[in-house]
Amino acid sequence: MESFNKSVGFSRIIFIFPIDRGDIDLLENHKTINRTVLLITPKQPYIDWANSFDDGGPTMSVNELRHTAILIPDRYDEFNYKNWLKKNYKEIFVMELESWMVVPESWPKKMTYKVFKEWFEVRVADLAFDFGKGRIEVEDF
Secondary structure, rough: OOOEEEEEEEEEEEOOOOOOOOOOOOOOOOOOOOEEEEEEOHHHHHHHHOOOOOOOOOOOOOHHHOOOOEEEEOOOOOOOHHHHHHHEEEHHHHHHHHHHOOOOOHOOOOOOOOHHHEEEEEEOOOOOEOOOOOOOOOOOO
């Protein structure tokens, strides 16, 4: 088994599957979606906040982080995604806080863009492939 490796912006996409040397286009059976992907990862301030609750609930560690993938319009790429993020960071901030603790009084008092960047790492992939079979189902969150 061989792999096909392609660098894309700040992201690296690696496909591993049998390669038929006669194939002209290795990706001809896969479709891209017209979105840019932001991967949101908690940093130490968020981890400290999440672990500050003495409620017998789960704890978070650097070794077991969860990530949130957000799809944004594809006109934002690795060069200008921050324009979108600066307009929408607060909704992401609230979503991330609420996923751990639903009581708004426990959230940080300041939720500025600067604080968001201190609490979360944001990575971008400007190319997203759909390797799934069947149609995508969308449901309200």
